[in-house]
Amino acid sequence: MQDRRTRVVVVGGGTAGWMAAAALVRLLPHACTVQLIESAEIGIVGVGEATLPHLRAFLLRLGLDEAAFMRATHATFKLGIEFRDFGKPGDRYLHPFGAFGQPLGGIPFLHYWLRLQAEGEGGSLFDYGVANVMAAAGRFAAPASDPASPLSAYAYAYQFDATRFGPHLRDFAVGQGATRTEGRITGVERHPESGDVAALVLENGARVEGDLFVDCSGFRSLLLGEVLGEDWEDWSHWLPCDRAVALPCESPKGEIEPLTRATAMPSGWRWRIPLQQRVGNGYVYSSAHLSDDAAGDAILAAVDGAPLADPRVLRFRAGRRKRSWSHNVIAVGLASGFLEPLESTSIYLVQAAITQLLELFPIDGVDSGDRDAFNAEIDYEYDRIRDFLILHYHASTRDDSDFWRDVRAQPIPDSLAEKLALFRRAGRLQRYAKGLFFEPSWIAVLIGQGVMPAAWDQRVDAVPFAALDQELKRMRGAIAAPVETVPGHRAALAGLGALA
Numbered sequence: 001m002q003d004r005r006t007r008v009v010v011v012g013g014g015t016a017g018w019m020a021a022a023a024l025v026r027l028l029p030h031a032c033t034v035q036l037i038e039s040a041e042i043g044i045v046g047v048g049e050a051t052l053p054h055l056r057a058f059l060l061r062l063g064l065d066e067a068a069f070m071r072a073t074h075a076t077f078k079l080g081i082e083f084r085d086f087g088k089p090g091d092r093y094l095h096p097f098g099a100f101g102q103p104l105g106g107i108p109f110l111h112y113w114l115r116l117q118a119e120g121e122g123g124s125l126f127d128y129g130v131a132n133v134m135a136a137a138g139r140f141a142a143p144a145s146d147p148a149s150p151l152s153a154y155a156y157a158y159q160f161d162a163t164r165f166g167p168h169l170r171d172f173a174v175g176q177g178a179t180r181t182e183g184r185i186t187g188v189e190r191h192p193e194s195g196d197v198a199a200l201v202l203e204n205g206a207r208v209e210g211d212l213f214v215d216c217s218g219f220r221s222l223l224l225g226e227v228l229g230e231d232w233e234d235w236s237h238w239l240p241c242d243r244a245v246a247l248p249c250e251s252p253k254g255e256i257e258p259l260t261r262a263t264a265m266p267s268g269w270r271w272r273i274p275l276q277q278r279v280g281n282g283y284v285y286s287s288a289h290l291s292d293d294a295a296g297d298a299i300l301a302a303v304d305g306a307p308l309a310d311p312r313v314l315r316f317r318a319g320r321r322k323r324s325w326s327h328n329v330i331a332v333g334l335a336s337g338f339l340e341p342l343e344s345t346s347i348y349l350v351q352a353a354i355t356q357l358l359e360l361f362p363i364d365g366v367d368s369g370d371r372d373a374f375n376a377e378i379d380y381e382y383d384r385i386r387d388f389l390i391l392h393y394h395a396s397t398r399d400d401s402d403f404w405r406d407v408r409a410q411p412i413p414d415s416l417a418e419k420l421a422l423f424r425r426a427g428r429l430q431r432y433a434k435g436l437f438f439e440p441s442w443i444a445v446l447i448g449q450g451v452m453p454a455a456w457d458q459r460v461d462a463v464p465f466a467a468l469d470q471e472l473k474r475m476r477g478a479i480a481a482p483v484e485t486v487p488g489h490r491a492a493l494a495g496l497g498a499l500a
């Protein structure tokens with residue numbers, strides 16, 4: 001009998017390509033066949049090392065074993081991102097994967113805390129986050145399954161060696177039936193009438209036909225950008241960083257910190273991502289404000305271990321293709337757009353696109369309604385993340401370099417201006433129905449960078465001050481005490497059998 005499954009061709013074998021191939025072949029084996037083309041000669045970006053908690057759901061859904069994945073990719077646990085020197089030099093806060101405190105009588109915790117702050121009481125907001133307290137202590141445990149436990153109100157993600165993640169997924173995907181073809185794509189054939197992509201031609205002359213093409217070719221955007229000419233929406237006026245210099249170094253002795261760190265620098269910021277055997281570092285900067293050589297010198301001077309390679313410069317632009325799905329081509333990953341890694345969002349965006357693709361997978365040809373729905377979802381995700389990233393620069397009082405003066409002076413998108421105005425006035429946050437970064441994330445960055453609302457929810461004043469003070473002290477204690485019983489990060493990795 002004729003095989004009527006949709007022939008999917010995935011272009012590119014970076015993180016995006018192998019995530020897409022693994023998900024399609026594992027979850028839609030009855031609906032599609034999957035062939036992936038990659039070129040070792042071209043290589044992959046290979047620096048995406050910090051992730052968000054959503055990746056856990058992806059691995060689980062595919063049925064991948066957590067400990068085996070962590071051993072294969074030299075992964076560590078991540079409880080959040082610590083931002084240093086962003087609001088002003090000397091500032092430090094952790095944007096956790098979790099909430100702060102508990103609501104009382106249906107009123108969000110933040111409002112109680114704001115009232116105590118006005119009297120100089122209540123302590124730091126960040127003492128009410130389980131993930132914050134655990135990360136600061138260098139400890140790690142998976143969240144308790146009992147929602148009544150104080151150790152349940154957080155999530156976790158991974159930090160891993162990006163050059164190992166693709167191969168781990170490749171072994172899995174090929175084991176599930178995906179085909180892998182090595183070779184450089186040098187030609188693309190299109191249907192004369194529809195303009196759809198019909199086949200790819202490789203350097204060795206081989207021809208690969210397909211029904212649906214998933215463009216994971218990285219920044220080059222081979223099919224969506226180069227062949228279909230999909231327009232680019234540029235966001236570099238809001239997010240001017242356009243380069244990074246990456247530098248892995250040896251791990252310092254002692255505990256592995258269960259967090260990613262982002263430290264503001266004179267012309268951008270630098271990341272520090274601890275893995276099992278090394279630390280990933282990189283300086284993300286604006287080439288209008290800093291030369292590549294000066295950035296290389298700055299990262300060499302900043303790292304806290306012996307360098308393991310020469311500094312490597314990567315170039316990019318903030319923005320996205322106007323549509324990620326055009327004709328029968330769906331771009332996933334860097335081929336669709338890029339937002340700087342300040343909040344570790346790229347692999348999340350890969351996952352979001354794959355989730356939509358699985359849901360809207362075309363069985364008998366592409367339906368334009370499904371394609372529009374896909375593009376609307378991806379736009380939504382990008383726009384939300386964009387605003388959240390801009391916030392980190394806008395909500396700063398740094399005045400010590402041209403870069404910081406320039407980014408602070410930039411007008412911000414209306415969507416962000418409205419959100420900020422509401423928070424400043426009344427400590428309230430517009431709710432997002434879906435996507436990334438809900439209230440606790442915004443609160444972490446706003447309060448962490450010194451943006452204090454002018455007022456709090458008036459209902460809070462009905463509670464006697466002493467009772468409130470007592471209750472918040474109890475909440476802090478209910479986090480600090482059990483965290484003391486949690487193992488150190490390295491012991492937690494060993495306990496799970498996750499050490500390579």
Ligand code: FAD
Nearest residue numbers: 012013014015016045048050185217218333334341346347
């Ligand atoms: P790539 O890794 O570039 O893969 C492209 C693939 O296409 C390769 O296999 C290549 O061989 C193939 N290819 C291209 N052209 C051809 C051709 N003509 N023929 C055949 N094959 C071809 N993300 C995070 O989530 N967290 C982070 O902390 C993070 N940090 C980052 C830091 C920097 C500086 C940068 C630049 C990115 C970072 N990212 C991060 C993003 C992350 O690296 C990417 O989202 C992720 O690696 C996916 O990349 P990709 O697979 O789309 O592209």
